[in-house]
């Protein structure tokens with residue numbers, strides 16, 4: 001089976017498993033796990049922030065960020081297709097008591113003016129916009145990358161309005177590679193940044209929330225409250241350090257394979273959106289196929305893709321566990337099934 005549903009399906013490599021086995025560990029909840037501390041420092045330096053907190057998942061990192069920067073009844077401006085809207089089980093409402101203030105855009109990015117138009121500050125009857133959340137790369141729009149001028153525009157507009165900024169940078173290393181700038185050019189300047197280890201980086205689990213020093217203790221309290229404090233988490237942090245050493249540059253292979261997949265499918269009419277990173281969006285409507293039926297037929301022929309929130313849209317995501325042969329085979333299967 002060639003599994004292109006998402007980049008979280010990877011299994012730890014032999015080298016990563018060895019790093020996990022050899023990890024020096026302590027009780028993380030008591031601040032005694034040296035490998036977790038090393039990972040937190042490493043990620044803070046990488047992202048250009050003062051500190052970082054290791055958490056079990058990117059969802060938890062996002063949820064902690066929302067609660068750090070807002071009060072119940074406040075508003076959060078974000079893309080309508082973002083992970084926070086679709087895939088965090090209503091956490092922004094249930095946990096942070098936030099009103100979503102969504103912006104609908106084709107690639108998940110928006111500019112400073114769109115942010116200003118969506119934000120509500122001042123009027124007593126409106127939710128007070130406390131936060132803007134930017135997702136880069138933007139998963140549900142096909143791993144699209146935010147242009148730097150839009151990022152800067154939103155950051156500047158938010159600063160001028162006294163609104164906090166959160167970057168859901170679960171895949172920000174893909175964004176950095178695609179834009180060709182160091183990752184801190186994208187991440188520094190946000191009040192908080194989520195980085196995920198279990199997507200393109202190939203770790204079994206884990207994410208970091210990068211924050212200013214003054215937010216570390218509040219973030220750790222929220223992590224405790226949500227049940228995210230861990231014990232010998234150095235075993236997971238060791239996988240993260242291993243991945244930061246060995247799995248960042250290779251993201252270029254994932255991007256190249258996604259571009260190749262899109263190029264080879266160009267004649268089918270399925271690919272309607274640009275490929276910025278490791279995601280290829282396929283529009284099943286464009287070729288007159290019912291989406292669920294197409295997914296079933298592909299699966300029966302050994303290729304797994306996944307459905308997106310938008311009707312008719314399907315994605316193929318490249319990752320550590322697919323190689324060039326898998327891409328060739330995927331194209332053969334898709335072309336065969338679609339043309340039958």
Ligand SMILES: Cc1ncc(COP(=O)(O)O)c(C=O)c1O
Pocket residue numbers: 056057058059060062083135137139168170171196198206207
């Ligand atoms: C953009 C984005 N943010 C956050 C998450 C949540 O990650 P996790 O599964 O680690 O909670 C995902 C997961 O796919 C994601 O794509």
